[in-house]
Amino acid sequence: xxxxxxxxxxxxxxQNFEPAIGGKWLGVLKEIAPNLKRVGALFMPxxxxxxxxxxxxxxxxxxxxxxxxxVDIQKDIERAxxxxxxQPDSGLIVFPHPKSIANRKLITSLASRYQLPAIxxxxxxxxxxxxxxxxxxxxxxxxxAAIYVDRILKGEKPADLPVQTPTKYELAINLKxxxxxxxxxxxx
Numbered sequence: 001x002x003x004x005x006x007x008x009x010x011x012x013x014x015q016n017f018e019p020a021i022g023g024k025w026l027g028v029l030k031e032i033a034p035n036l037k038r039v040g041a042l043f044m045p046x047x048x049x050x051x052x053x054x055x056x057x058x059x060x061x062x063x064x065x066x067x068x069x070x071v072d073i074q075k076d077i078e079r080a081x082x083x084x085x086x087q088p089d090s091g092l093i094v095f096p097h098p099k100s101i102a103n104r105k106l107i108t109s110l111a112s113r114y115q116l117p118a119i120x121x122x123x124x125x126x127x128x129x130x131x132x133x134x135x136x137x138x139x140x141x142x143x144x145a146a147i148y149v150d151r152i153l154k155g156e157k158p159a160d161l162p163v164q165t166p167t168k169y170e171l172a173i174n175l176k177x178x179x180x181x182x183x184x185x186x187x188x
Contacts, residue, residue, distance in 0.1 A: 001013075001163055004162055004163040004165070005162045005163075006159070006160075006162070007158065007159055007161070007162070007163055008159050009158075009159055010157075010158050010159060011158055011159065012148065012158040012159065012161040012162070012163055013163050013164070014141050014144060014145055014148075014163070014164045014165075015163055015164065015165045015166070016096065016135075016136055016141065016166065017049065017053070017096060017121070017135070017136070017166075018165055018166070019049070019052030019053060019055070019056055020056045021053065021056065021135075022041075022052065022053030022054060022055065022056030022057040022060075022093070022095075023056040023057055023059055023060035024056075024134065025053075025057065025093045025119045025121075025134060026039060026057040026060050026061060026064060026066065026068065026093060027060060027064065028119055028132065028134050028171070029091055029093065029117060029118070029119040029132065030064045030066060032117065032131065032132055032173070032178070032183055032185065033091055033117035033181075033183055035089050036064075036066055036089055036090070036091045036117065037065065037066060037067070037088075037089040037090070038066060038067045038068075038069065038087065038089065038090050038091075039057070039061075039066055039067075039068050039069075039090070039091045039092065039093055040068075040069050040070070040071035040081075040084040040090065040091070040092050040093070041053070041054050041057060041068060041069070041070055041071060041092075041093045041095060042071050042073050042077075042080075042081075042092060042093065042094045042095055042097075042100055042107070043070045043071060043072050043073065043095065044072075044073060044074055044095070044097045044099060044100075045072065045074060046074070047095070047097050049095075049096075050095050050097070053093075053095050054068070054070065054095075057093060068093075069084070071084045071092070073099065073100070074099075077099075077103055077106060077107060077110070078106065078110060081107070081110045081111070081114065081116070082110070082114065084116075085110075085114035085115075085116055090116055091116050091117040091118060091119075092111055092116050092117075092118035092119070093118070093119055094107060094118055094119065094120045094121065094125070094130075095121065096121040096122070096135075101122070104120070104124070104125050104128050104130070105128050105129070107125075107130075108120075108125060108128050108129040108130040108177075109129065111130070111131070112129060112177065112180060112181075115181060117131050117132075117181055117183065118130060118131050118132075119131070119132050119133065119134060120132070120133045120135075121133065121134075121135040122135050122138065123135070123138075123170055123172045126172040126173065126174040126177075127172075127174075129174060129177055130174060130177065131173070131174055131177045131178060131181065131183075132171070132172070132173050132174070132178075133170075133171070133172045134169065134170075134171050134172075135169065135170065136166035136168065136169055136170075137166070137168040137169060137170045140166075140167070140168040141164075141166065144164055148161055148164075173185055
């Protein structure tokens with residue numbers, strides 16, 4: 001698109017994640033697991049957005065006392081996570097990607113097996129055993145898309161409809177997983 005405010009052409013749409021969310025994921029993970037010293041970002045080289053998420057996490061990392069490294073899951077998820085899990089005080093950030101979504105049960109089980117606190121992009125990762133998720137409220141996004149479809153069908157030009165960024169985020173914590181990892185989650 002030409003710009004988010006004025007997409008131009010015959011395009012508009014919804015953006016799921018802003019690049020800066022990589023830093024937010026790192027901060028949220030550090031809050032729930034304050035002893036973290038290193039975090040591996042599950043990375044797919046073919047996903048252009050992953051570089052932006054990684055850069056944002058690396059910018060926040062020094063102030064959190066964390067080093068961030070790439071865990072390339074393109075070839076073998078199990079081997080990549082196992083090779084990263086060899087040092088104490090380690091955790092994971094799982095970036096959104098069709099491969100991480102399709103393999104979420106494997107990823108959450110490996111994080112549990114290797115005692116790696118991990119943060120995930122969508123709520124359903126927590127339902128599958130993941131520790132913590134932070135991401136856009138997908139139902140809110142889908143409702144917005146339905147409103148855009150209605151507006152376009154009533155004659156508005158897509159080029160005149162700004163690309164929407166998330167305005168509503170959700171946080172989910174799997175308390176059973178937190179307990180298994182020995183993490184204390186304060187409730188207010």
